[in-house]
Amino acid sequence: MSFRLQRQDCIGLAYPACDAHTLGIVSLSQLLSECGYRSVIADAVTRAYLSTPDSPDGSEAIAGWVRTNGVTVLGFSYRLDPQEGLQLMTRLLQGMKAKRLLSEQGGPIRAVYFAGLPRACALVRMRLREINDTFEGDETTAETLTRLGVDPTNIPKDVAASVRYDEDRLAFGRDLIRAGTYLSVKPVDRSGYAAFGTQKDTLVARLQYSASRRLPPLVRAHVGPFLPDRSEAVRLFLQWTRQLAASGHLDVLSIGTSQLSQSHFGENWGDKPNGGGVPLNSPDEFSEAWKAARPMLVRTYAGTKNIRALAQMYEERINIAWHALSLWWFCQIDGRGPYTVRENLEQQFAALQYIASTGKPYEPNVSHHFAFRGADDVTCVVAAVLAARAAKAMGIRHLVLQMMLNTPRGTWGIQDLAKARALLTLVRKLEGPTFRVIPQPRGGLDYFSPSPEKAKAQLAAVTALMDDIEPHNPASPPIIHVVSYSEGYDLADPLVIDESVKITQHALSEYRRLRRKGDIDDMATNSDVRQRTEALVSEAQVVLRAIESAIPHPYTAAGLYHALAKGFLTAPYLLECSEEFALARKWRTRLIQGSVRVVDARNAPLPAAVRMRDVM
Numbered sequence: 001m002s003f004r005l006q007r008q009d010c011i012g013l014a015y016p017a018c019d020a021h022t023l024g025i026v027s028l029s030q031l032l033s034e035c036g037y038r039s040v041i042a043d044a045v046t047r048a049y050l051s052t053p054d055s056p057d058g059s060e061a062i063a064g065w066v067r068t069n070g071v072t073v074l075g076f077s078y079r080l081d082p083q084e085g086l087q088l089m090t091r092l093l094q095g096m097k098a099k100r101l102l103s104e105q106g107g108p109i110r111a112v113y114f115a116g117l118p119r120a121c122a123l124v125r126m127r128l129r130e131i132n133d134t135f136e137g138d139e140t141t142a143e144t145l146t147r148l149g150v151d152p153t154n155i156p157k158d159v160a161a162s163v164r165y166d167e168d169r170l171a172f173g174r175d176l177i178r179a180g181t182y183l184s185v186k187p188v189d190r191s192g193y194a195a196f197g198t199q200k201d202t203l204v205a206r207l208q209y210s211a212s213r214r215l216p217p218l219v220r221a222h223v224g225p226f227l228p229d230r231s232e233a234v235r236l237f238l239q240w241t242r243q244l245a246a247s248g249h250l251d252v253l254s255i256g257t258s259q260l261s262q263s264h265f266g267e268n269w270g271d272k273p274n275g276g277g278v279p280l281n282s283p284d285e286f287s288e289a290w291k292a293a294r295p296m297l298v299r300t301y302a303g304t305k306n307i308r309a310l311a312q313m314y315e316e317r318i319n320i321a322w323h324a325l326s327l328w329w330f331c332q333i334d335g336r337g338p339y340t341v342r343e344n345l346e347q348q349f350a351a352l353q354y355i356a357s358t359g360k361p362y363e364p365n366v367s368h369h370f371a372f373r374g375a376d377d378v379t380c381v382v383a384a385v386l387a388a389r390a391a392k393a394m395g396i397r398h399l400v401l402q403m404m405l406n407t408p409r410g411t412w413g414i415q416d417l418a419k420a421r422a423l424l425t426l427v428r429k430l431e432g433p434t435f436r437v438i439p440q441p442r443g444g445l446d447y448f449s450p451s452p453e454k455a456k457a458q459l460a461a462v463t464a465l466m467d468d469i470e471p472h473n474p475a476s477p478p479i480i481h482v483v484s485y486s487e488g489y490d491l492a493d494p495l496v497i498d499e500s501v502k503i504t505q506h507a508l509s510e511y512r513r514l515r516r517k518g519d520i521d522d523m524a525t526n527s528d529v530r531q532r533t534e535a536l537v538s539e540a541q542v543v544l545r546a547i548e549s550a551i552p553h554p555y556t557a558a559g560l561y562h563a564l565a566k567g568f569l570t571a572p573y574l575l576e577c578s579e580e581f582a583l584a585r586k587w588r589t590r591l592i593q594g595s596v597r598v599v600d601a602r603n604a605p606l607p608a609a610v611r612m613r614d615v616m
Contacts, residue, residue: 003111003132005037005073005149012071014042014062016050016078016088024115024137025077027410027591028144034593035145035154040069050076053088059095066101072108073148077115079137085120086127093130102130113148118450118489137409138449138458138488141594142167161528162594166413166461168520172511173460177453182460182506183499187248188215197295203321203361204398206251206297207438207478216505218479219249220299220440221497224256224277230269234285237278241292243494249501252321252479253293255280255300262330263304263337276491286317297321304330304337304344308351315358322361322400325351327387328564329369333577341564341577345557349394356395361438363400364391367423368445371407374573376589376598377415378608381423381540383569386547388427390555392435399437401427402481405465406444412594413465417523418532419595420469425537426544441466442481448488455485459500460507467511468523474512480504532595539608543568546612567615570598587611 005011011032013025029039042050046065049058065071076092078085093112101107111132114124121134133147142163145155155163176182193209195201206218223240227233237255244250258277260269265281280286290298298318302325303310314320331337331344339347355362364387367380375383384401391399403423405416420441427437443462448455463480470476484492484500492500514520523529547568553559563569567583574585590599597605 003149004151007036009037009072009110010070011037011039011073011075011148012042012066012069013039013075013077014050015047015076017044017047018051018080024410024591028075030590030592031141031145031159032148032150034156034159035150037150037154038070040071050088050092052091054091054095054098059098062092062095063099063101066096066108070108073111073113074109075113075115075148078120079116082117082120082123085114085116086123089114089124089128089131093128111149136450138447138451138454140166140170141410141412158528159593162412162414165521165523169413169461169464170457172464172514172520173457173507176460176507176510177456177503182502185249185502185506188251188505190215190218190251191295199319201295201297201319203252203297203400203438211475211478214474216508217477218251218297219482219501219504220252220254220479221250221482221484221492221500222254222256223492223494223497224258225491225493226258226274226276226278230279230281233279237280238288238292240494241289244497245293245296247494247498249498250296252297252299253289255286255289255298255318257301259336262301262310265303265306265310283313283317286313290318293318299324302326302330302348302351305339307347308354311351311354315360320360322363322398323351323355324363324365324400324402326365326369327390327560328366328383333574333581334369335576341580342557342561345561349390349557352391352394352396356397359397361398361400362391362396363402363440364388365402367402368404368407370569370571371404371596372573373571374589374596375570376587376596377419377536378539378543378598379570380596381419381426381536382543382547384423385426385540385544386555386560386563388430388437390560392430393555397434397436399427399430399435400479401437401439403439403441403469404444405441405462406447408591408596409444409446410591410594411444411596413468414526414529415532415593415595416465417468417526417529418536421529421533422536422540424469425533426540438479439469439477440479440481441469441477443483443487445483445487448483448485450489452485452489455488456499456503459483459485459503463504463507464511467508471515471522471524480508542608542612546616550616568612583615 029041032039049061052058078088101109103110113133114131115135118136121136124131124134195205225236256277258279259275261280299321325348331339333341366387367384370380370383388399403420448458482500482504484496486492486496547554547563551559551562564584570587571584572587572589587598589596600606
């Protein structure tokens with residue numbers, strides 16, 4: 001490390017007004033403060049000038065901000081277009097040189113850093129020698145602090161311990177990928193029960209057989225190539241499906257349908273924009289997919305229009321392994337469907353009633369959608385519990401409980417463990433003879449690096465995290481949603497999907513072997529995780545009790561609507577329907593020591609009990 005931060009340094013963190021990616025910057029500022037370093041985030045006036053940093057007014061404003069705040073280290077972030085990122089960083093340096101701000105000119109700035117998309121970082125490194133380092137966004141907390149020049153002795157013990165857990169898992173992943181032994185992993189044979197691969201096969205039957213033979217978890221993955229020519233895209237998808245079925249590594253094929261497949265199924269699409277995913281548009285095409293997938297179980301996305309009718313078609317054509325609904329989401333609130341939130345909830349509850357009549361499992365996809373909109377960890381837990389309670393009230397007997405880890409990306413592993421354990425604690429209280437919870441962890445959507453080798457190591461690391469949720473339960477998790485390692489840079493084809501499954505299965509078995517030997521920490525007894533879990537459970541129960549007290553029938557479409565509309569759930573980064581859900585948007589959240597918390601005007605964590613008094 002060539003540059004070392006000094007106690008007297010002040011790190012200036014800046015981004016232009018046109019870039020709204022602020023969560024990581026706020027989190028870094030708070031982390032630097034915990035390590036004993038002063039930092040300052042550019043104010044609104046300065047951010048406005050950062051779009052024209054080499055203009056006379058822009059360079060003057062930036063110089064004023066630097067000198068007024070005593071900035072000695074500058075970090076500039078721009079996570080939009082790579083070419084624009086290079087141009088802005090170039091112009092910022094030119095403006096700084098014009099004002100003689102760099103230390104080599106006798107100015108105060110001793111180091112300059114750039115954060116952006118991978119291509120932007122590559123361009124900046126290639127063209128600008130003045131830059132000390134670049135950050136692509138896939139760095140661990142330890143990597144970030146080290147590359148900024150933080151003295152390791154200045155990292156607080158509790159932060160260091162949390163960072164070490166994440167670093168140890170990533171090191172485990174690197175070693176596993178470097179060894180390459182995962183490549184020899186063979187498919188798991190689950191064919192020993194009568195219904196295997198037939199029209200009568202079910203998720204529950206496959207899980208029961210796997211549990212009776214102590215087989216590894218079932219693995220599912222999304223598959224959905226998109227091409228401009230619809231017929232060619234469908235043909236390629238069926239080819240990929242046959243290839244995956246033949247290799248035998250994947251247990252559950254999730255058909256990644258296109259937006260129009262979900263919102264305008266069976267219609268003439270004309271020139272409507274579609275986006276990614278396979279554009280299936282007829283029941284017969286779904287039937288072909290089921291045939292090509294033998295003997296895999298098959299599932300797909302719910303519709304965003306005619307939701308119940310599509311659910312029934314999935315039953316008839318692909319014997320859908322389980323249904324998934326997003327309740328508040330995939331409608332006008334996120335631009336994914338035509339219904340209002342209230343209409344969407346009513347439609348989805350009608351679909352839930354149908355799903356319950358089939359006896360099929362149901363997966364509520366809700367928590368991570370709140371996390372994408374800046375919700376705090378308590379809201380993410382509460383939303384999933386509300387969905388689970390509503391499912392049980394509607395007669396659902398098997399609940400597939402998705403737990404998206406690494407969301408947001410800056411979440412620490414110990415906080416992920418606490419969230420998952422808190423959620424399991426609360427949802428499992430619903431279990432009984434007619435209701436079973438099936439945990440299904442997965443990696444985060446924006447967690448994976450654009451570097452293939454690092455992404456493979458991350459996949460192994462997040463698999464280890466999944467196993468640490470219930471480290472002494474060999475039957476947990478029963479299902480893993482494998483996010484392919486290419487998520488950060490390209491669509492996953494069958495070769496990538498199969499390799500991702502191999503990495504996941506080998507990482508799970510190897511991590512368990514190391515735990516049995518005592519070569520890794522036993523996270524079952526980790527006091528930080530236990531304390532955070534207990535705090536999350538307690539805070540979530542406060543919110544749940546408040547909802548039940550204030551809303552007459554909370555586990556109905558109307559009840560879930562009011563839970564969001566009245567501000568019991570937080571969504572500060574919600575862009576659509578902002579006036580309708582102003583009470584959910586009004587809360588401020590911050591990433592604090594790897595967890596997202598609601599904070600007051602002083603940026604101090606706001607207890608749920610205090611927040612609920614304001615809501616009610």
